[in-house]
Amino acid sequence: MISHACLRPFGRLSLVAAFAVSCSFSHAGIINYDGPNPGPGGALGWLGANVWYGEVSESNTEGTGGSDGQTAELFGAPTGITGNAIDLDPQSFEASSTDGGFDITDGQFNFVVMGMGGSIIDSLTILERGDTTLGGIPINDNTFTTVVANVFIDVIEVDGAPVTTTTNLPTQQLVFTPSGGDYKLLEDGGGAPFFTTDWDGAGTFDIGALTAAELSKRGETFERGATKIRVALNNILTANSVDGTSSIIKKKDGDISVITEIPEPASAGLLFAGLVAAGCLRRRR
DSSP, X not given: OEEOGGGTXXXXXXXXXXXXXXXXXXOOOOEEEOOSEEOGGGOEEEEOSSEXXXXXXEEESOXXXXXXXXXXXXXXXXXXXXXTEEEEOOSSEEEEEESSEEEEEEEEEEEEEEESTTOEEEEEEEXXXXXXXXXXXXXXXXXXXXXXXXXXXXXXXXXXXXXEEEEEOOOEEOEEETGGGEEEHHHHHTTOSEEEEEEEEEEEEEHHHHHHHHHHHXXXXXXXXXXXXXXXXXXXXEXXXXXXXXXXXXXXXXXXXXXXXXXXXXXXXXXXHHHHHHHHHHHHO
């Protein structure tokens, strides 16, 4: 986590803006996570009912502690898969501040989803859960925490074949409740010197419609839709406090799931046979 005592005099919004303008940082080294199931080319990932998650990695601003000696493991490797959903169990993804200062934790979780057996990726859902606690005197809104999450999605295969040009879908965002992911000691605490709450973030993204719209812009045709996508989930937690107060926000759980369209060749064959038979009967009359 990064503390910036130089930002203490600023208000909440000005403080965040000042950090973005005057300070810069880059994510440390990348941690790669191998799963239990081999996928295309023998790469290891997580095999669901009809999708495969692979090329799973994370990077963040947290310095030492990770498997590469440079990056802490904030998201961590998926802890399991059920159906087409993988589960994340973050252990140390937090931002905190006591007696003044500003702390920010920025982490990015990257993965690829591939439809198996010709399955088309219809939608992607990301869920997050965590909590935050603010407390102390003086009671004002310069003691606060925030959580935001941007989702970057690239379509890299359509109808089972690599696209000629990577299709970058519009940036998506998770929606956080309560308070839109923005928690203030005075406003949310109602004048009490202590406030705590759980928070949830959620987003469901229509991969089918988004892919169709972007391909149409380029004048490209397709039959069914996206069969392989690359996703980057970027989470940012911030915490600010003034003298005599403290703030902390933690991300504690995450779930990523995919809904697919599964081809039904047997049904299609029966329909075709029925049409042929009907045609034959008509010709015999």
